[in-house]
Amino acid sequence: MMRTVSRSIRLMLAAVVGLAMCLSFSASPAAAATAAWDLADEEQRLCVPAERPHRYFVLGAVAGSWDAPLVSELQGLPEGAAVSSSTRSVPPGDNGDDYVYIIGFFVVLPGLEYGEHRATLHVTDGTVSQTRPIVFDAGDGWSC
Numbered sequence: 001m002m003r004t005v006s007r008s009i010r011l012m013l014a015a016v017v018g019l020a021m022c023l024s025f026s027a028s029p030a031a032a033a034t035a036a037w038d039l040a041d042e043e044q045r046l047c048v049p050a051e052r053p054h055r056y057f058v059l060g061a062v063a064g065s066w067d068a069p070l071v072s073e074l075q076g077l078p079e080g081a082a083v084s085s086s087t088r089s090v091p092p093g094d095n096g097d098d099y100v101y102i103i104g105f106f107v108v109l110p111g112l113e114y115g116e117h118r119a120t121l122h123v124t125d126g127t128v129s130q131t132r133p134i135v136f137d138a139g140d141g142w143s144c
Contacts, residue, residue: 035128037064040099043133044121047144051111055084058134060103060121065094068125072103078117078136080110112138 040061048054060072070090074083086105095102103123117136122129137144 035064035066035125035130037062037066037070037095037125038099039121039123039130039132041132043135045135045137045144047137047139047142048109048112049141050114050138053108053110056107056109056136058105058107058121059101060123060132061099061101062090062103062123063095063097063099065096066090066125067092068127070103070123070125072105072121072123074105074107074119074134075122076119077107078109078112078119081119082108084108109136112136114138 040063042061044058046056046058048056058074062070069092072086072088072090074086077083084106087103090102093102103121105121115138117138119134119136121132121134123131
């Protein structure tokens with residue numbers, strides 16, 4: 001004689017199996033990896049005269065070692081901004097414990113309205129990604 005399993009028990013078993021599958025597929029070595037390098041934990045604030053176009057150099061300092069190239073990009077730049085040159089890829093290397101400015105972007109900004117304009121520096125080795133905030137603080141002069 002065949003036993004009938006209630007619908008609620010079947011749904012609960014399906015949910016448990018689904019959760020177990022999700023956990024087993026998401027626990028890959030790449031997801032669990034930690035970086036042997038570190039992007040300096042600092043907000044970069046650039047004070048800019050409002051409503052006047054200018055050129056700026058955005059920097060990123062890295063410490064540690066990495067076996068794959070570090071690829072970087074600026075995300076969320078103010079509308080009309082352009083990157084005219086950059087160090088988008090840094091070959092494998094080792095800085096030890098010293099933070100060295102090895103990432104750089106030459107950014108051309110349009111005249112910005114008064115206030116803070118935020119962007120993000122994003123760096124990845126293909127496995128681990130790190131980000132840092134960039135703030136363009138547009139005001140009456142070069143100081144903020």
